[in-house]
Amino acid sequence: MIETGTVKSVCDICSRGCGVLIDIENGVPVKVSGDPNCATNQGKLCIKGLASLDYLNHPDRLKHPLKRIGKRGEGKWQSISWDEALDEIAGAMLKAKGEFGAESVAFMHGAAKGYRDSYPARLANVFGTPNVAWQGHVCAVPRALGAQFTFGTPMPCDFDHPPACVVVWGANYAKTLHYQYNRLTRAANKGCKIIVVDPQKIALVDKSAIWLRVRPGADLALALGMINIIINEEMYDKAFVESSTVGFEQLKDRVQHYTPDKVSEITWIPAEYIRQATRLFATMKPACIILGNGIDQGVNSFQTARAAAILNAITGNIDVSGGLIRPTPMPLVRRKSADLELWDKLPEDMWPKRVSANLNLLPSIRYMAGQSIIKAIVDEKPYSIKVLYAQGCNPLLTYGNANETYEALNKVNFLAVADLFMTPTAALADVVLPAAGYLEYDSVEAAQPQQKVAKVGQCRSDYQMISALAAKLGLSEHFWDSEEDCLNFLLKPSGLTFNQLRQMDRVPPKTQTKKQSGFPTPSGKIELYSERLGQWGYDPVPAYHEQPETPYSDPELAIEYPLVLTSWKASPYRHGGGRQIERLRKQRPEPLITINSDTANKLGIGNGDWVYIENKRGMIKQKAVLSSDIDPRVVIADYGWWFPEKGSVDLYGWSESNINILTDNSPPYSPEMGSCNLRGILCKVYKA
Ligand code: SF4
Known part of the structure; x- marks a missing residue:
């Protein structure tokens, strides 16, 4: 550990690998800032990274076994x-x-x-x-394996050559991934068309061409409806589909069930919006779809990622600058x-x-x-x-x-x-x-050195x-x-x-846009239909399954619990972490639930009222935020809440506002992944 100077390291409060510079004075870290030479975050840190020293020096840190x-x-x-x-x-x-x-x-x-x-x-x-x-x-594995079972390899979006159109699906980057949000807003300012798919009016909606306000848990139906439109309106890349994919006919057959009108009923998005968004995505080149955690938590998790990969493939946005690319990262022993x-x-x-x-x-x-x-x-x-x-x-x-x-x-x-x-x-x-x-320790994170500068x-x-x-x-x-x-x-x-x-400089960005021949799948092509998945007993082509406890799968339950509940992650916190860090807590001191203003009025709930959120598994309390932008049938609650200040007597208020009191961990799960149905479940809300 050095006495005085600046040490190059990498933040790992989350796993994004933002480069940091740590200023040390007399052996003590005094400042953590973003490293402008890091290709990932380009000098910026999110609020959690900026609180690195608050984590380090917090008086409540555990210090001995x-x-x-x-x-x-x-x-x-x-x-x-x-x-x-x-x-x-x-x-x-x-x-x-x-x-x-x-x-x-x-x-x-x-x-x-x-x-x-x-x-x-x-x-x-x-x-x-x-x-x-x-x-x-x-979280994340359904997205990774959905791509893997379609392309045979991860294929991220190439932001070094900005796309003409990006679909941001179930990802609230303004709150969860600051540098991706910055990239997207920069691209939007230069004319890139953004399509947002999210139940919530996230910050990116202001920069978007179209916002598809999907019912939580119905994303796969939307993706299949988009494939239907692209195929039936012949907007797919015929040459690419012919040369580089297998299973087009099976895909075409499958999506005939998912007409825009039917998908509109399932997703609560007007059919005309679905058509407009699909035509925009299919005709702007290059384009790509990026997925977030919103699609990971339900019976359709893996197949939603497959369907998004298929949308990228049939529009020919593969191995092209500004589309999906195959990066060549630094060779390291792979995680896991x-x-x-x-x-x-x-x-x-x-x-x-x-x-x-x-x-x-x-x-x-x-x-x-x-x-x-x-x-x-x-x-x-x-x-x-x-x-x-x-x-x-x-x-x-x-x-x-x-x-x-x-x-x-x-x-x-x-x-x-x-x-x-x-x-x-x-x-x-x-x-x-x-x-x-x-x-407090040396490590390798995101192909960068994480360096020890302190001891607690x-x-x-x-x-x-x-x-x-x-x-x-x-x-x-x-x-x-x-x-x-x-x-x-x-x-x-x-x-x-x-x-x-x-001692090295930062590793350069890992983009690679050269055309490659073939794909590392069993067929050597992009698998719209996966023989392997079929042989193992899974859907070889994505098919939508209504999850339990929705207005359609359980209409009886919907009489008592008429609202559809989903959750989101507020930017100061990573999952359950960070509530004791004052700088973070000031940003979001209490758990909040967003409710449509008309719905709230009918329920006698005002902005800032504490409300109970209840379903057949239990009841929690959060504070109401009224919004005219959310669907009147949907509520969006905060995730991960406990209260370190309440002390250990009642386990830091672990059950008071914890959304997982309301979620289930029982089958049916996603058959491929085991994902539980944590979004889109029924509840009722009333004033506390
Ligand atoms: S996104 Fe924030 S918490 Fe995650 S690595 Fe970057 S600075 Fe750290």
């Missing part, structure tokens, strides 16, 4: 040494393994945070359990890869025993759907999970059906949680480990915790002698060491 000495959730803790803490956890794991088998031990980690997501999986595999969960099935996670070390008979086995998810999926772990603890089926290690996650706030999650976390024999702060989930733990933030208490990086736990379990030969050796392993394909990387 804690052992629970009272009842679960009572808030009575004893400070213990790292040695004692790791002995406790390793002892519980070995005891469970001896009595119930290694599969009775499970790991979970939080939202994507780069390589550190793989360390628990590496330990799990060498320990012998297949049960490693995260929430990828409701077999090499890094040592999949081959898991005993052969263990993978079939995983708790998600009955879901028959896509064979390439290595995660457990989070709800499978929760249900295994509660129902003891297919067997009971006895020990849970949770790294940087707060499932009490972020998993569907929070009441069942609460039951599980109370029931599990032993719970260890590693985090920066005490959280409602950590408050239920047996042992809590103090985690280091991104300024006895906090450790996730690698240090997991490798030390491995040593206690007698598994240290599967980890490296030092964290730097681990980083050198990750960098090996690039020919660099970590020390060389930290």
Whole structure:
């Protein structure tokens, strides 16, 4: 660590890889700013990144390991040494393994945070359990695999050569990805036509040519309706479809069911708007569709991503500047890869025993759907999970059906949680480990060096915790002698060491627009129809399925609960994180629910009133914001709310405003991914 100067690093409060410059004075970081030389964020940071030092210096940071000495959730803790803490956890794991088998031990980690997501999986595999969960099935993985099963490879949009038209679908970049928002607004100012698909009038709508106000959960019907129009009005790229795709006839047959009028009924978007938007997208070149988390959370998650990929393909916006491209990133050990996670070390008979086995998810999926772990603890089926290690996650706030999650976390024999702060989930733990933030350890993130510039208490990086736990379990030969050796392993394909990387200039942007021949799919072409998916029992061409608890799938329920509920993420927070950071909390001090003004008037609700949001699973409270822009039948609530200031007595108010009190974690799930239906469910709202 240097005494005085500026250190180049990368923010990983979320996984976007924004380059930062950290000013150090007398060994203390005094300022974190965006690095203008980073191609990703070009000098800008979002409000979370700007609060990096607030995270670092917050008085409530956990600073040493804690052992629970009272009842679960009572808030009575004893400070213990790292040695004692790791002995406790390793002892519980070995005891469970001896009595119930290694599969009775499970790991979970939080939202994507780069390589550190793989360390628990590496330990799990060498320990012998297949049960490693995260929430990828409701965030990002459906989008990634939907593209993978269509193109055979990820194909991001080329913003270095701005498109003439962009469809921004279920992504509120003004709040979640500041640099993407800046790119889009710059493109719009230069004449790019933006089409927004979102139930909410997001900031980008002001820059858009058309806003399609889709009913939450009905996105796939819209995508199929757009394909219908493009094919029936012969706006597709015939030469490209002929030369580079398979399955056009099956696709054409499938989408005949999705006429603009029928799709209008399903999506609540006027048919004429659907036609206008589709014609704009199909005729402006180059164009692309970018998807956000709005499409990830329901039975149609993966197939919505497939349909969007198909829209990009049949309009010929593939391998062209300003369309979808195949980037050539710096060669590194891939995140979540077999090499890094040592999949081959898991005993052969263990993978079939995983708790998600009955879901028959896509064979390439290595995660457990989070709800499978929760249900295994509660129902003891297919067997009971006895020990849970949770790294940087707060499932009490972020998993569907929070009441069942609460039951599980109370029931599990032993719970260890590693985090920066005490959280409602950590408050239920047996042992809590103090985690280091991104300024406190070296790492490689987004092909850039993340550099240690500070130390807080006895906090450790996730690698240090997991490798030390491995040593206690007698598994240290599967980890490296030092964290730097681990980083050198990750960098090996690039020919660099970590020390060389930290001295380099920023990695250049990874665009590549050269035409490539063929696609890495089984047919060698873009798969509009996927033989593989059909053989495995999934829809080979996307088909829309109405999810449970909507006005159409359950009209009886809609009599009592007439409003359709969805959620969004406010910019100061990442999932459940950040509520104790004053600078962030000032931006959004309370949980808010947006309601149509006419609907609110009929319900006697005024702007700023606290309201109850209720459905058959429970009731929460948020503050009403009235809007004339939202559909009168839809409400949009805040996600991830708890109240650190309320203290541990009632678990920091974990259930008061937590939207997952209202969501479900039961089937039907997306058949390919296991995604739960977290959006578009029925509720009622009334004044508190
Ligand atoms: S988007 Fe914000 S939180 Fe995420 S890496 Fe960039 S600055 Fe950090």
